[in-house]
Amino acid sequence: MIPESLRQELQRRVAGAVTPREAAVDVMKELQRHYGWLSDEAAEEAAGLLGLSPLQVEELATFYEMIYRRPVGRNVIHACDSISCWAMGGETLLRHLEQQLGIEAGGTTRDGAFTLLPCPCLGNCGNGPTIMIGDRLFGPVSPEQAGILIHELQRHGAD
Ligand code: FES
Numbered sequence: 297m298i299p300e301s302l303r304q305e306l307q308r309r310v311a312g313a314v315t316p317r318e319a320a321v322d323v324m325k326e327l328q329r330h331y332g333w334l335s336d337e338a339a340e341e342a343a344g345l346l347g348l349s350p351l352q353v354e355e356l357a358t359f360y361e362m363i364y365r366r367p368v369g370r371n372v373i374h375a376c377d378s379i380s381c382w383a384m385g386g387e388t389l390l391r392h393l394e395q396q397l398g399i400e401a402g403g404t405t406r407d408g409a410f411t412l413l414p415c416p417c418l419g420n421c422g423n424g425p426t427i428m429i430g431d432r433l434f435g436p437v438s439p440e441q442a443g444i445l446i447h448e449l450q451r452h453g454a455d
Pocket residue numbers: 376377378379380381382416417418419420421422424426
């Protein structure tokens with residue numbers, strides 16, 4: 297259950313949207329921020345807030361890369377695997393991230409700190425290869441820079 301204050305805030309946003317679908321990503325993201333991922337229960341909660349059916353919410357949720365329908369780590373690293381980033385070494389970067397984290401793309405580290413997800417274009421094509429961690433874009437990112445970023449996040453998590 298989300299706090300009443302968040303419920304009211306989301307109801308306000310839905311009421312201010314032209315259509316419930318317009319507010320759907322916003323609502324799903326807020327619920328995801330609260331729960332860590334969008335579980336079936338959270339998706340139903342979103343449906344209730346939006347006045348949509350759970351199936352309609354499911355369709356929207358599966359369309360957006362940034363909505364997680366299964367548990368993810370505390371830090372989600374999206375690695376762009378579209379053409380511009382690929383041409384600038386995106387695949388090498390992804391392999392390096394896998395190696396550094398000790399997981400395959402799509403996986404989550406054993407300690408739950410990181411999930412690594414390849415994803416389509418992040419809209420930063422001129423600065424590839426691009427990764428996104430949380431809401432922050434990084435690019436161009438060399439394998440060495442990626443290593444430093446991960447190290448910083450690990451250090452921050454341990455503080
Ligand atoms: S191709 Fe990677 S950000 Fe667009």
